[in-house]
Amino acid sequence: MTDADGGGSDDSVPARLPRDRLFDALDRLVAASATERLFISGSALLLSVAIGFLLILVAGRMTSCGSAAYSVFGVGFCYDPFVVYDSLFLGAFGDFLANPLNGQFATTISETTVLVFTGIAVAVAFKAGVFNIGGQGQLVFGALASALVVYGFSGAVSGLVGTLVLVPLGLAVGAFVGGIWGAIPGALKAYADANEVITTIMLNFVATSFALYLASGPFKAPDSFANQTRTLPEYALFPQPLFPGRTDASLLALALAIAVAVGIAYLLRGTSFGYDVRTSGIQPEAAEYGGVNAARTVVTSMALSGALAGIGGAVYVLTIAGNFQTGVPDYGFDGITVSILAGNNPVGAIAAALLFGVLKSGSIVVDVGTDVPPQLVGVLRGLIVLFVAMPEFFRMIGQRVDVRDRFGGSRDAVATDGGEEA
Amino acid sequence: MTEAVRLDSITKRFPGVVANDDVTLSVERGTVHALLGENGAGKTTLMNVLYGLYEPTEGDVYVDGDGLTYDDDGAVADAPRRFDSPGDAIDAGVGMIHQHFMLVDPMTVAENITLGNEPRKWGGLAVDRDASREAVLELSERYGFDVEPDARIEDIGVGVQQRVEILKALYRGAEVLILDEPTAVLTPQEVEDLFDVLEELTDAGKTVIFITHKLGEALEAADEVTVLRDGRNVGTVGTADTTREELAELMVGREVMLETETPPATPGETALSVEGVTAVDDRDVVAVDDVSFSVREGEVFGIAGVDGNGQSELVEVVTGLHSLEEGRVELAGRDVTHASRRERTRAGMAYIPEDRQDRGLVMDFDLTENGVLGSQHDAPFAERGRLDWDRAEGHASEIIEEYDVRPPDADAEAKSLSGGNQQKFIVGREFSREPSCIVASHPTRGVDIGSTEFIHDRLVDLRDEGRAVLLVSSKLDEVRGLSDRLAVMYRGRIVDVVDPDEVTEEQLGLMMAGERPEDVPRAERVADAGPRSRDDADAEVADD
Numbered sequence: 003m004t005d006a007d008g009g010g011s012d013d014s015v016p017a018r019l020p021r022d023r024l025f026d027a028l029d030r031l032v033a034a035s036a037t038e039r040l041f042i043s044g045s046a047l048l049l050s051v052a053i054g055f056l057l058i059l060v061a062g063r064m065t066s067c068g069s070a071a072y073s074v075f076g077v078g079f080c081y082d083p084f085v086v087y088d089s090l091f092l093g094a095f096g097d098f099l100a101n102p103l104n105g106q107f108a109t110t111i112s113e114t115t116v117l118v119f120t121g122i123a124v125a126v127a128f129k130a131g132v133f134n135i136g137g138q139g140q141l142v143f144g145a146l147a148s149a150l151v152v153y154g155f156s157g158a159v160s161g162l163v164g165t166l167v168l169v170p171l172g173l174a175v176g177a178f179v180g181g182i183w184g185a186i187p188g189a190l191k192a193y194a195d196a197n198e199v200i201t202t203i204m205l206n207f208v209a210t211s212f213a214l215y216l217a218s219g220p221f222k223a224p225d226s227f228a229n230q231t232r233t234l235p236e237y238a239l240f241p242q243p244l245f246p247g248r249t250d251a252s253l254l255a256l257a258l259a260i261a262v263a264v265g266i267a268y269l270l271r272g273t274s275f276g277y278d279v280r281t282s283g284i285q286p287e288a289a290e291y292g293g294v295n296a297a298r299t300v301v302t303s304m305a306l307s308g309a310l311a312g313i314g315g316a317v318y319v320l321t322i323a324g325n326f327q328t329g330v331p332d333y334g335f336d337g338i339t340v341s342i343l344a345g346n347n348p349v350g351a352i353a354a355a356l357l358f359g360v361l362k363s364g365s366i367v368v369d370v371g372t373d374v375p376p377q378l379v380g381v382l383r384g385l386i387v388l389f390v391a392m393p394e395f396f397r398m399i400g401q402r403v404d405v406r407d408r409f410g411g412s413r414d415a416v417a418t419d420g421g422e423e424a
Numbered sequence: 425m426t427e428a429v430r431l432d433s434i435t436k437r438f439p440g441v442v443a444n445d446d447v448t449l450s451v452e453r454g455t456v457h458a459l460l461g462e463n464g465a466g467k468t469t470l471m472n473v474l475y476g477l478y479e480p481t482e483g484d485v486y487v488d489g490d491g492l493t494y495d496d497d498g499a500v501a502d503a504p505r506r507f508d509s510p511g512d513a514i515d516a517g518v519g520m521i522h523q524h525f526m527l528v529d530p531m532t533v534a535e536n537i538t539l540g541n542e543p544r545k546w547g548g549l550a551v552d553r554d555a556s557r558e559a560v561l562e563l564s565e566r567y568g569f570d571v572e573p574d575a576r577i578e579d580i581g582v583g584v585q586q587r588v589e590i591l592k593a594l595y596r597g598a599e600v601l602i603l604d605e606p607t608a609v610l611t612p613q614e615v616e617d618l619f620d621v622l623e624e625l626t627d628a629g630k631t632v633i634f635i636t637h638k639l640g641e642a643l644e645a646a647d648e649v650t651v652l653r654d655g656r657n658v659g660t661v662g663t664a665d666t667t668r669e670e671l672a673e674l675m676v677g678r679e680v681m682l683e684t685e686t687p688p689a690t691p692g693e694t695a696l697s698v699e700g701v702t703a704v705d706d707r708d709v710v711a712v713d714d715v716s717f718s719v720r721e722g723e724v725f726g727i728a729g730v731d732g733n734g735q736s737e738l739v740e741v742v743t744g745l746h747s748l749e750e751g752r753v754e755l756a757g758r759d760v761t762h763a764s765r766r767e768r769t770r771a772g773m774a775y776i777p778e779d780r781q782d783r784g785l786v787m788d789f790d791l792t793e794n795g796v797l798g799s800q801h802d803a804p805f806a807e808r809g810r811l812d813w814d815r816a817e818g819h820a821s822e823i824i825e826e827y828d829v830r831p832p833d834a835d836a837e838a839k840s841l842s843g844g845n846q847q848k849f850i851v852g853r854e855f856s857r858e859p860s861c862i863v864a865s866h867p868t869r870g871v872d873i874g875s876t877e878f879i880h881d882r883l884v885d886l887r888d889e890g891r892a893v894l895l896v897s898s899k900l901d902e903v904r905g906l907s908d909r910l911a912v913m914y915r916g917r918i919v920d921v922v923d924p925d926e927v928t929e930e931q932l933g934l935m936m937a938g939e940r941p942e943d944v945p946r947a948e949r950v951a952d953a954g955p956r957s958r959d960d961a962d963a964e965v966a967d968d
Contacts, residue, residue, distance in 0.1 A: 026439055029439045030439060033439070272810060272811055272813070273809050273810055273811060274800045274801045274806045274809050274810070274811055275809060276811075277793070277796070277800040277811060278800065281786055281789075281797070281800075284786060284788050284789075285782070285786045285787065285788070287779075287782040287783050288782065288783055288784070288785065288786045288797065289786075290745060290765065290783075291745065291765070291775070291777060291783040291784065291797070291798070292765075292797040292798045292800065293764065293765040293766030293769055293798055293800075293801075295764070295766075401788070
């Protein structure tokens, strides 16, 4: 049996199997501390900027322009990457030092506020082990219901009293309708074993199409060409005391978003309900053992998730839009990325939503202030999100992939060696 | 001497752990070598290195089924092997039989054995079934295996399936056979048969390494025993020159009491009663078939049986985790047949689950969080829906201290603990509920000898305090030593309820295979805990 002797005996360092390396890397990622994760995110951000930088230069060479915006070593480029990134990141804050309450910053805040809600909506469902892709539909229905109900009651009260009654009413209606719309796929999963990814995506189409029907038919604003509902009176909207001339950015709404995020974090960590949710999400078998009613937990956490998305919709109506218009931006889908970016941590979702808000608002500045085409700005934004989200994404995969089940015990080889006995 | 296998200074590291630390193992050709150690000692990891599933971080593997060659200085002259996959190991004549058989149930024995290396005909276009039957028959006769090549895997007993696995390895040219915990799924008689098979193999010049954590088996079946502890080789001894006590001490690192003395029980009222329970498993096959028994206060009622004869389903029906088709479960006179898991816990039922890593602990939670699993809605940990984490941490720390859980850190994640420490924590948590009824399923599975001793003592203490204990285990020593009455399960039914002090191991073994010997000493009758009618077809036994 000397035929197998050849196998690289001269090779003193044995090559590692690619599978082992992959799992080692995943394990390392799962084991990363909070500081390390911040560092990883920061490095990812820098790397994405570096690659984006090159893209801008290449795109700048391939375009023709009157005079070069940027030249290095005598080679001229049509776009200046420094200006682009300066606008993208700092543009979102406007002329912050001279006037912190400028319009560009207001846009950043209003975008951030809605994204905090959709982000924690996805995070709550994730924590319960449910993948809620239906945030968009829940947000659309929450927004529509909020716009209609608040309009219906806006004749009854007005002034400060109107604000005090109508804004909470709008939020409550948004939460209720969004919650119902989230509970439906939850119940389908819990009692009919229907995959929530499929059902929530389908319900998104139902929600957007039905909302389009209502906003273009029965509830269409009579004097409008666009498909939208009647505009709400100003006293029915979130008060915006600090941004003069703006109706879309409310620090009160942002404060509410932050408070809700902190509240949800406490709910998950500090209550029996949160314990049930986290246990079912992370290890359903153990949850069952611990007396958790799995079906009920799925339904309630999806209802909660939908309610949060619905509040996001209400906030969108009561700050940015002022009525319900079809073609609601993809806050619900962005919420998924926000949640991944935040590692499904509700408080982390605030920071992740801010990054999104900054990028959204900053791209407007890039569009207006430079010749860079909006598609390229989209690519730059996408790069940043992709790079920052991927480490967290793989970390989540690492947490879910149970290596020992599939490959006979690489991760837990030591703890479970032997396993059974008679 | 001539070695067939030499593992030279093998070190295998995983992120954060050293599974094998500078282990040298030498196995003589034509012998049975037992690799003995507690769970987590690194036995399986070491064998996975030999079988090409893992590459060693350091160290060399030498294998030659015909014996290694040596140079003039006595050093090994063969080149070290480098296995990138089990395929390489098989080519080098190393075969491994895993705990869980890798057989295709609807296919025949011959098809399974030749799978992947079938004899061909018509220029390689078709499988030559006759040739493969012939080859299997020839192999099976050469080693004295009693295997029918045309039987389907699903129709033959576990002991025979294991022999099919061994034949599969031999068919592929294995000279060195590794068996991972081969006796876990066997009845005592099947174990005897297996040991005979091993002898046949070594007589024919094959070399056998078998992984076990059972002292008795290592002593009985092996020529030499190597003991691993914490990933290190702590000694290789000939079975002729050693004793159970010496091996136990090597395994644990200190002296241990191997037998528990249990004073007689003084049972009281019926605490748990199970009547006519029938339940199906995940595949809708009847797993528990009309089972009735009752457990009294101050009594340990044991259920013995080979794994997979309905014990798991029965336990989960009793604890509220598995639905039943028919029957009734009563806890202290109260009908809890349809009570939820939480209601049962609140009614005083504690449950040590069979599978601690899926059921008993949330692996990503720390011990503080795991300490309230099952009580997360109840005082003193929860008040109006809010959890009191300070109290929870104090509770976890108490368990850790009382049950000697290591590391003694309530903030440690459950997955960072060794299996034995995880089990101790679960046992501590369940006992701390002040339960009136304890359901313990394989409470010491994978637990080191020292902790086993401790858990047994605690179970007896609780019994003496007047609590009812339902103990399910496939370890015969354990159920016999602890139980006051002992039921044997086979194919979902209780074969009989016996007095564990009077029954012999042989009688129990027969009952575990579905037989009911005539002169079995019955336990005293309680309520309708009587014997059930005997199961019909015993094809499995006949096969052996």
